[in-house]
Amino acid sequence: MVTFVPSTGGPLADVPAFHRTIGGAESNVACTLARTGHTARWVSRVGSDGFGDHLVAAIAAAGVDVGAVQRDPHRPTGIYFRTAGERATTLDAAPGRAEVVYYRKGSAASALSPALVQRRDVWAGRVLHLTGITCALSATCKALMRRLTHREPGRPLVSFDVNHRPALWHGADPWLLAELARGCDLVFVGEDEAEAAWGLADADAIRAALPEPAVLVVKQGAGGATAFGAGERVHVPAPAVDVVAHVGAGDAFAAGFLSATLRGLPLRDRLRHGHLLAAAALTVPGDLAVPPARAHADALVALGEDAWGRLRLGPGWTDRAGDVREEVTR
Numbered sequence: 458m459v460t461f462v463p464s465t466g467g468p469l470a471d472v473p474a475f476h477r478t479i480g481g482a483e484s485n486v487a488c489t490l491a492r493t494g495h496t497a498r499w500v501s502r503v504g505s506d507g508f509g510d511h512l513v514a515a516i517a518a519a520g521v522d523v524g525a526v527q528r529d530p531h532r533p534t535g536i537y538f539r540t541a542g543e544r545a546t547t548l549d550a551a552p553g554r555a556e557v558v559y560y561r562k563g564s565a566a567s568a569l570s571p572a573l574v575q576r577r578d579v580w581a582g583r584v585l586h587l588t589g590i591t592c593a594l595s596a597t598c599k600a601l602m603r604r605l606t607h608r609e610p611g612r613p614l615v616s617f618d619v620n621h622r623p624a625l626w627h628g629a630d631p632w633l634l635a636e637l638a639r640g641c642d643l644v645f646v647g648e649d650e651a652e653a654a655w656g657l658a659d660a661d662a663i664r665a666a667l668p669e670p671a672v673l674v675v676k677q678g679a680g681g682a683t684a685f686g687a688g689e690r691v692h693v694p695a696p697a698v699d700v701v702a703h704v705g706a707g708d709a710f711a712a713g714f715l716s717a718t719l720r721g722l723p724l725r726d727r728l729r730h731g732h733l734l735a736a737a738a739l740t741v742p743g744d745l746a747v748p749p750a751r752a753h754a755d756a757l758v759a760l761g762e763d764a765w766g767r768l769r770l771g772p773g774w775t776d777r778a779g780d781v782r783e784e785v786t787r
Contacts, residue, residue: 458479458480458481458512458534458535458536458537458559458561458564458566459477459478459479459480459508459511459512459534459535459536459537460477460478460479460480460536460537460538460539460743460744461475461476461477461478461536461537461538461539462475462476462478462539462742462743463475463476463539463540464476466540467540468540468556469538469540469556469558472540475538477511478743478744478745479511479512479515479516479744479745480537480704480705480744481501482588482590482618482620482707482708483499483501483586483587483588483591484499484501484512484516484521485705485708485709485712485744485745486586486618486708486711486712486715487499487516487519487521487586488516488519488520488521488745489708489709489712489713489734489745489746489748490712490715490716491519491520491521492519492520492747492748493712493713493716493734493748493751494716494751495716495719496522496582497520497521497522497582498521498522498523498524498525498578498581498582499516499521499522499523499525499526500525500526500574500578500579501526501527501566501569502526502527502528502529502532502565502566502568502569502573503526503527503528503529503534503565503566504528504529504530504532504533504534504564504565505528505529505530506533506534508533508534508536509528509534509565512534513526519745525575525578527565527573528565529565529568532563532564532565532567532568533563533564533565534564534565534566535559535560535561535564535565535566535567536560536561537557537558537559537560537561538556538557538558538560539556539557539558539704540556540557557622557624559624559625561594564594566591566594566598567594567595567597567598568595568597569591569594569595569597569598569601570597570598570600570601571597571600571601571604574601574605579605580611580612580613582613583613583614583719584613584614584615584616584643584715584718584719585605585612585613585614585615585616586616586617586618586711586715587602587605587606587615587616587617587618587637587641588617588618588619588620589617589618589619589620589621589622589634589637590620590622590625592633592634592637593622593625593626593629594625599633602637603637606637606638606640606641607640608640614642614643614718615640615641615642615643616641616642616643616644616645616711616715617637617638617641617643617644617645617670618644618645618646618707618708618711619634619638619644619645619646619647619650619651619654620650620707621634621647621650621651621653621654623653626654631654631655632654632655634654634655635654635655635666635667638667638669638670639667639669639670640669641670642670642671642672643670643671643672643673643674643715643718644667644670644672644673644674645674645676645707645710645711645714646663646667646673646674646675646676647675647676647677647678647707648660648663648675648676648677648678649678651663651675660675660677660683660685663675664685664690671686671687672684672685672686672718672724673685673686674714674728674731676707676710678695679695680694680695681693681694681695681728681732682695682710682728682731682732684724684727684728686724689724691724691725691728693725693728693729693732694765694766695732695735695736696732696733696736696765696768696769696770697768697769697770698736698739698740698769698770698771699740699769699770699771699772700739700740701739701740701741701742701772702739702741702742702743703739704738704743704744705738705743705744705745705746706735706738706739707735708738708744709734709735709737709738709746709748710731710732710734710735711731712734712748713727713730713731713732713733713734713735713748713754714727714728714730714731716730716734717729717730717731726758729757729758729765730754730758733748733749733754733757733758733770734746734748734749734754736770736774737749737774737775740770740771740772740773740774740775741772746775747775747776748775749774749775750775753775753777
């Protein structure tokens with residue numbers, strides 16, 4: 458979608474002007490992976506309108522292959538407006554949480570269906586990354602997600618970020634997200650969203666409910682993240698971050714973890730790379746951030762437990778390609 462972010466703070470009712478940017482969980486992950494040196498393709502649909510032109514051009518400029526993006530002459534490109542706070546996980550948003558208003562009903566992307574998505578486009582890579590947002594858009598999107606998460610020989614590793622958005626699931630059963638997750642190989646879910654959607658209170662309860670994915674990653678906010686896989690249970694605390702805006706951090710975390718997965722790194726290092734890319738997103742105002750250079754990220758990931766625990770990352774930290782001691786608090 459095209460995203461409109463406020464020019465000033467405060468509730469949407471009081472914002473006089475907005476800045477146009479891009480947003481969307483899957484495209485965020487694709488852009489971040491491309492910027493970290495991987496080959497990425499975005500498969501979606503946009504309208505034959507100026508917003509669609511902007512989306513395709515901006516995502517292509519990040520290095521993503523947009524050759525499989527379809528243009529719909531009859532449906533518009535989706536848009537949304539948001540404030541700068543943290544995205545809510547319940548319909549009753551707490552003070553300081555973001556207001557998010559979607560205008561995506563009847564959008565080009567909501568017409569995605571099994572008939573419109575070619576297997577050659579989504580099975581071409583080593584990883585197919587999906588999110589729970591798509592299945593909430595329409596009945597045809599739900600059918601597509603059921604097909605893509607069906608276990609069958611020859612498919613790539615299927616990654617699924619639950620991405621529970623209460624506004625999209627109002628009046629619907631969010632347990633469908635758990636059903637889809639069970640068909641995937643790698644699943645990301647926030648502890649807070651699992652409690653809101655399914656009433657599951659902690660990482661171990663989530664793993665008990667989702668035993669099928671080979672790897673399950675439970676994001677625990679500032680407390681870090683816990684990964685389950687191959688008989689392992691690994692927890693990695695998140696570094697301290699001077700937050701500018703929370704939006705996009707979950708997508709960046711998924712991209713960091715996927716990048717490290719593609720490189721064959723162990724679970725602990727995958728979690729650390731996820732945290733670092735999330736920190737890059739947290740320290741900029743938009744959904745997308747320029748990630749740290751791979752050598753810089755690898756040096757931070759290699760820190761000992763004590764030094765990792767003393768990391769503090771603020772705006773501009775990804776621009777520093779040199780001494781990792783600059784990020785370690787004393």
